[in-house]
Amino acid sequence: MSSRRPASARARRILTLLHLFSSQDSLPLRTVADALGVGEAEARREIDLLSCCGVYGTDEQLVPVFVDDELEPPEVVFWGEPPALERQLRLSVAETRALVAALTAAGLDADDPLLRKLERALGSTTSFESVEQMLRGATAIADSEILKALTLAVDEHRVVRITYHKGGAAEGTSREVEPLALVQELGDWYLEAYCRRARDLRTFRFDRISAADVSDERFEPRGTAPAGLRFLDDALPTASVRLAPGADYSAREWPGSRVIETDSDGSRLVEVPYAGTGWIARQVVARLGDAEVISPAEVRTAVADLAAEILADY
Amino acid sequence: MVDSTERLINLAFALAHARHGLTRQQIRDGVRGYPEDQDEAAFARMFERDKKWLRSVGLAIETLEDERYVLDAESTFATSLDLNAEEAAMLRAIGYATASDPAFPFSEELGFALAKLATGFETPDSAVYINAADEQPSEQATMVGAIDDAVMRSKEIRFAYTNAQGEHKQHRVEPYGLYFRLGRWYMVGRDVDLDAERTYAVTRMANVDVNARKPESADFERPEQFDVAETIALPFQYGGGGTHTAEVRFPVGVDWRAGVATAGKGGLSAAVDGGVVWTVDYRSGERFGRWVIENGPGPVIDAPAELRELMRARLERVVAMHGRDGER
Secondary structure (H helix, E strand, C coil), rough: CCCCHHHHHHHHHHHHHHHHHHHEEEHHHHHHHHHHHHHHHHHHHHHHHHHHEEEEECEEEEEEEEEEECCCCCCCEECCCCCCCCCCEEECHHHHHHHHHHHHHHHCCCCCCCHHHHHHHHCCCHHHHHHCCCCCEECCCCCHHHHHHHHHHHHEEEEEEEECHHHHHHCCEEEEEEEEEEECCEEEEEEEEEECCCCHHHHHHHHHHHEEEEEEEEECCCCCCCCCCCCCCHHHHHHHHEEEECCCCCCCCCCCCCEEECCCCCEEEEECCCCCHHHHHHHHHHCCEEEEEEHHHHHHHHEEEEEEHHHHHC | CCCHHHHHHHHHHHHHHHHCEEEEHHHHHHHHCCCCCCCCCHHHHHHHHHHHHHHEEEEEEEEECCCCEEECHHEEECCCCCCCCHHHHHHHHHHHHHHCCCCCHHHHHHHHHHHHCCCCCCCCCCCCCEEEECCHHHHHHHHHHHHHHHHHHHEEEEEECCCCCCCEEEEEEEEEEEEEEEEEEEEEEECCCEEEEEEEEEEHHHEEEEEEEEEECCCCCCCCCCCCCHHHHHHHHHCCCCCCEEEEECCCCHHHHHHHHHCCCCEEECCCCCCCEEEEEEEHHHHHHHHHHHHHCCCCCEEEEHHHHHHHHHHHHHHHHHHCCCCC
């Protein structure tokens, strides 16, 4: 029985996969099945099909591949060179667009050395620059080197020393952390980590991290938090905030918030979860009088204090 | 009968193997998969489709003067890619996290790009999560996919749009580019009826219809100097009203954040007493003041005087509203 996938999609996956065998003589059937996006039975049929492909005529040479069932688990074995196409293919136009969009949306600058390196090795007729003129993400991160370093640290469970400016303070504090996950929410990057100084899990905003040094020390993940889900905490306290008639409101700016009452004059009462009074106070003050905290008292006080502090600069 | 998947792979092998290229007849005779009883016209159509497909996946097939088809190896095969451990880890983790995000419109193509980067198709065991959009992520991705196709082929699109004031209107636009910012995709193009360049949030668009007439020919020419990055503005730079210029000071200690916070807009220069001065245009004073506070602590508006006055009056109001009397 043949696959229901379009022939072009099947052929594309097989052709893209070929170069993986240039550096390895065999791969587990399971890995190849994952690579082809199919189950093992179908992967076996695709390998059978590939073994019938190649160059015909006087110079006949087929792809020397088979599934070795005598190995446990079964492996896809290459017992020679394919007739051609054993090298990595350059990116197609559509693949270039996808890669540029993904990396710039992650925060890499258009002239980041990594993008230039990828373009030199894999670029095709379409330059990365011409793609960037039509399609790009606009996520800004202070330093892509920090993102690269933290990705490696998360991957390899390595301890990192970061300089963190809590609440954007001028003076940063040095903390040793065990990085658990990196999360991007609506364009902002966060690091979830076990902080050895606080002896607890902490979430750090990337734009408040001014330095990150990955050490050689490795750690055993403590497994204390569902990584990547720290923003869905139902246990957070909530504040009641009244928004003036016509004032902008979007739940995306205040995650987890909801309108609980709308008055006839158009003003709205909104319930807003908050992890710290510093964050919510800044959000309310920034609305410059279009938002008033009704309760709790600690948030009202924080708003008054912050507004007075900023007022001193004017 | 030979599977058409097999025919496509055989054609790729044949072209890659023949150093001096192949004539159409050699391909017909030598590539297994083209039906022997096929008439010339049917073969020509099938071969054209196959050739177009091979080009779309990255094989650079050229036609020589004597009508032989040859694979341009330099344009087809990558040169060696030397990634350090950090770069490889980031590409793998960010790549797969992005491909898994329902708001990302090019997941399939990204998967192939990552496979060509030798990171394989399989999802790595990584702890990187990307939730790029909170509003209708799948719908945004679908619409962006259609609009991007129109951008690439320079095809006009029509759509219904609901603006921030809730007003509905039909638009006819020549799409020049797309960008993604803070959870939303935006399209930039020339509104044909307004004869002006405009930016539209994809979440506010509906019934996107790409002009299906003459699919192989462009409906318009994108301005040569167009760069979508230049259209990405900060929140206070949109809207009506005049443009004003402000100066914002990032004092010593927080000046390191100025570069990323200002997102390449305006100009940064050294302040006399240390720190950095940011000179930037704005349209809405209220939105600008809000942005400055949201990006604090640290930045302070130094000019113009009327904007400082607005900040003073509004902040006094906030203090008065919240008093120091605890819960209301």
